[in-house]
Amino acid sequence: MIILGIESTAHTFGVGIVKDEPEYILADVRAKYVPEKGGIHPREASLYFMREAPRVIAEALQSAGLRMNDVDGIAVALGPGMGPCLRVGATVARALSVYFNKPLIPVNHAVAHIEIGKLITGAKxxxxxxxxxxxxxxxxxxxxxxxxxxxxxxxxxxxxxxxxxxxxxxxxxxxxxxxxxxxxxxxxxxxxxxxxxxxxxxxxxxxxxxxxxxxxxxxxxxxxxxxxxxxxxxxxxxxxxxxxxxxxxxxxxxxxxxxxxxxxxxxxxxxxxxxxxxxxxxxxxxxxxKYAGDNGVMIAWTGLLAFKHGITVEPERAYVRQRWKLDQADVPWGDP
Amino acid sequence: MTKPMYRGETPKIIALGAEAALIKHTFLGMPAVYKVRLPKPYRDPKLDLRLRSERTATEAKIIHDLRLAGLPVPALYYVSLSEGLIVMEYVEGDLLRDLINRRVSGYADLVRELGKVIALMHGLGVVHGDITTSNVVVREGTPYVIDFGLAKYSNELEDVGVDVHLFIRAVESTHYDVMEEVIMAFFEGYASIAGEERVKEIKEKVREIRLRGRYVEERRQKRNK
Incomplete structure (x- = not known):
């Protein structure tokens, strides 16, 4: 099983591709928005994401040596995060899901940070x-x-x-x-x-x-x-x-x-x-x-775990949730 | 410190808490808990000493005040600030957490009693700072509140609100399957001492505190109202 994941909750538009057996991580491409001064301006970040998204997706597929048809599902971080940023990732993911007829998998960004941590460190x-x-x-x-x-x-x-x-x-x-x-x-x-x-x-x-x-x-x-x-x-x-x-x-x-x-x-x-x-x-x-900051791999990996437990969302219902708290997300695969 | 008179029983570490080591032993022949705030290697030594002696002093004073006011808290036996040491009464009993988890009959009554004790404590101008069901020992039907490590003197609604918020959050994470019943019993007990008006005021404050956290769904709903 191969899942493509999209991260766009704050400063990074990232695309990761993973599969359910070693070496797990097939692609990891990121575009990071760096403000010239001050903190993250959500609109500026989202405009940057829109410009970068096609390139990042193409590079991810290319570096994994895959085509969209090889992918079994599209995972996307629907929250928590900044609205304008989240919407770019969600829009791209919905489009890919509908156009290529792939299941869409909703991922909580906070859960994803934890799951990639568990995968890489072996924490149980x-x-x-x-x-x-x-x-x-x-x-x-x-x-x-x-x-x-x-x-x-x-x-x-x-x-x-x-x-x-x-x-x-x-x-x-x-x-x-x-x-x-x-x-x-x-x-x-x-x-x-x-x-x-x-x-x-x-x-x-x-x-x-x-x-x-x-x-x-x-x-x-x-x-x-x-x-x-x-x-x-x-x-x-x-x-x-x-x-x-x-x-x-x-x-x-x-x-x-x-x-x-x-x-x-x-x-x-x-x-x-x-x-x-x-x-x-x-x-x-x-x-x-490398995996501590925001990235698409963690979204793809969590999406893979979720997909194996039957979690998907209809594209028309895949709303972003800016305040989707960690403890509001179901984790049916979490039993140690 | 002056050497206490040991009577037979060997010291036994009962808990290596985050804040301190708790050692069960005797003091002048009475069963006692030695609470030692050990230096933390991850803290700057000056910050470490400041935190340990400040907290030891505050904790000792608060336990003593509450005990003198007749509340079910351990009796204070001995204090040494430079060593971060407090010696107090050992309260023999079950943790309220375990009693709730075992669903012993009348656990809601115990929580109601706890609500009363906390209301009386708040009335005396003390907030506990870490009210959880693991910080309550039940002895002969009375809930003894222990671990005043983070307690402080305050009459401010904000601090009382945080105190209650912490209790609710602890119940939500530890007793999520009976949380509504437990929280309701707590407020019933609290109201019987402090009155319904005060409870209303506190609940409103707790709500406000919870909405301050990040990514809270309710906050948006409130804004859109």
Missing amino acids: DPLIVYLSGGNTIIAAFVAGRYRIFGETLDMPLGNFMDTFVREVGLAPPYVVKGMHQLDKCAEESKEKKILNLPYVVKGQDVSFSGLLTAALRLVRSGKVKLEDVCYTVREIAYSAIIEVSERGLAHTGKKEVLLVGGVAASSVLRSKFEAMAALRGVDVKVVPP
Whole structure:
């Protein structure tokens, strides 16, 4: 069985092609929208997607050495994400599905991050820590769904980090050579000073908006070194994430942690996770940077799992769902 | 610390929580829990010390205050801030989580009692910060609330709302098959102490808090209303 998957929830228009036996991944082509300044502008991103879509699809098929007729189904990320971006992927997928008479498979983007992580790392029944620009979620599979045990009460970690470095003039670009500007700036702190900034953990939830406001105020006061603020902010934000993850482990009794999403690529964060996991005697599995960010392969792979469990959608009913939460998606294949 | 008088029983780790190690032992001959907030290797050492001693102090003070107010919480025996240590009464019993999972008869009544205890606690200006059914030990029909590791003093509706929201979310993830019954019993108990008006106010706040999360379907519906 061969599935073609389309990702277009935020900054990346990606097409992946997978099959249900090793080597699994047949094609992975992406077009990433990089704003000149500021954050993602959904309309700009969607216009970019429209220009790039035909090329990306053609290249994916070509690199897999396949034609559309060889494909058994079209999977598409219908949410969560930015409306204009999602609609490009959905429109393209519906068109392919109808024109080539292929089943259309709806995929939840958050579930896809988890499934590709499980495929590549071999994690079986992990506590999932999903960190990206738009998501900060601690989840685990229980009875047919990925249930949320902790999340952010306001800003996602990635958005928090991006906003902070942008506001203090360090970005864009947000990530240079695989290192986030916040990590880079924090590493320059010689004294590793911990300034008086708020650390907010509520149960299994984190909150970053108060930290952002206080940190920006501190930078603007001009009384402290920027790198010391970066260091404090980074230590507080990462520690809070690890703390809620550790709570999630204690609560669920899971024996492995799976880090997924774009922010999982941070090596500083990973080493902190490893320190925590060693303490608790659990394994840490991290999606390698190549598949940590948004891509079409994860959509194709999740689509394949879904298709095998009979999940399809009629093209005329394949609406995008901007707020399709992780725990609203059925995962009939999820039993470890 | 001053050496406690050990009476026979060997120390036993009962839980390696996220926050602290819990060791069951005795203190002056009484069954006791030693709660030690151990240093975390993933935290900056200065941040680590700050968090551990602040939290130890707050937790000890809150347990003590609530106990003096007559609420079912462990009695405080001993505190050492520099070691992040609290010694308190060991409450022998079953976790409410397990009782609900085993569907023991009258579990809804226990949740109702818990609602009362939480309402009284909120009335005293304390929010727990991590109310889950695994943080409630039932001894002789009384639900003892434990683990005040994230508790704080607050009278603000926002904090009370978060407290209740956390409980609901924990029930949704842990007892999803009986969640409606459990949540309803909790609010019944709560209302019997705090009144229906207050419960209405809290429910509205909880709703608002939940809508703040990302990708919440209801938020769009609210906006379109």
